[in-house]
Amino acid sequence: MSGGPRRVRVTSPQTRIALTRRHRPAQHLLPPPQQGADDEQAVEAARALFLRQRRLALRTLGLLGALLLGLSGLLAALPALDRVTVLGFPASWLLLMAAGYPLLLVLAVTHVRAAERAERGRREP
Template identity: 65%
Template sequence: MSGARRVKVTSPQTRIALARGHRRHPQLLPLPAPADAEAARAVFAAQRRTALRTVALLGVVLFGSSGAVAALPALDRVSVWGLPLSWLVLAFATYPVLLLLALCHVRRAERAEDRGGAGRAGGP
């Protein structure tokens, strides 16, 4: 086995890409200016507050819907399409609310980023 030669195995796409020679050379990113770093910290803090608010609302929605089902045992006695209404509430009513919560979170996070980047718009 001393005469066995090691073979490098790559996918055909990798071999084609390597043969073309279009590999970018790694470039170091420039260090941000102190004002940019401070703006980034402010954006991060605003997005963190938004995330904490979203997580709190997520808890309210999930525990609230479960609590509502537990507090209203009559939902178990009512059935729609052969399923208890409590199951339908948990399975179908909460997801649109969660989707709306996610969309609002993304919108608020993007607004915070836009407000943070607006101060740097005139810079290089």
């Protein structure tokens, strides 16, 4: 077996680039400072924006968890919804479709607007 051909690992250039990026420090996530501004002040403003957006993301994740667990808990607490049908569909399925997805959409739109508002607040003097 040792005399056979040697195996060669083949990866795409994109994979190699992605693997090398993993070792960079977290500073590359910050937006570049604005030209003409004091660099230290701009970096601090970028860090503050990053922290605000991270808190916003954690709040959104918490609300998402509450929504999903709340709907699941409601369906577990009310098993009778499986037996009730509306237009031939179980009420529990309709609750998931009629309440779950629209609430997910509202949560996503609210998150994006709040993140954009935080960015606009940073840019405005």
